[in-house]
Amino acid sequence: MKREKRLTKREKKALSPQPRASSPKPQEHHHHIHCTACGLHLDVEMFEEAPPRAVWLRCDHHSEFASCSGCSDKTKALLEEHDRSGQPVKQASAWH
Secondary structure, three states: OOOOOOOOHHHHHHHOOOOOOOOOOHHHOOOOEEOOOOOEEEOOHHHHOOOOOEEEEEOOOOOEEEEEHHHHHHHHHHHHHHHHHOOOOOOOOOEO
């Protein structure tokens, strides 16, 4: 008697429904957030206020970096340097 052909892992994975991966919205960052330029601790509410006291900035690689509103120019300069050199973003030490 011949056994039935089994599906491989890859074939099973292709047949199973996959959840759609969506890019996170700035409000969906759940980690401990600090300003890239000065290291200040940022609360999620700071991004949602009007006018916002904190903003999300993106590098050319589409990674998001937090910045307090006062440091946004310095954070942009750090991200531009990162984009030019390909080195990791030079972030300030975190503080509360």
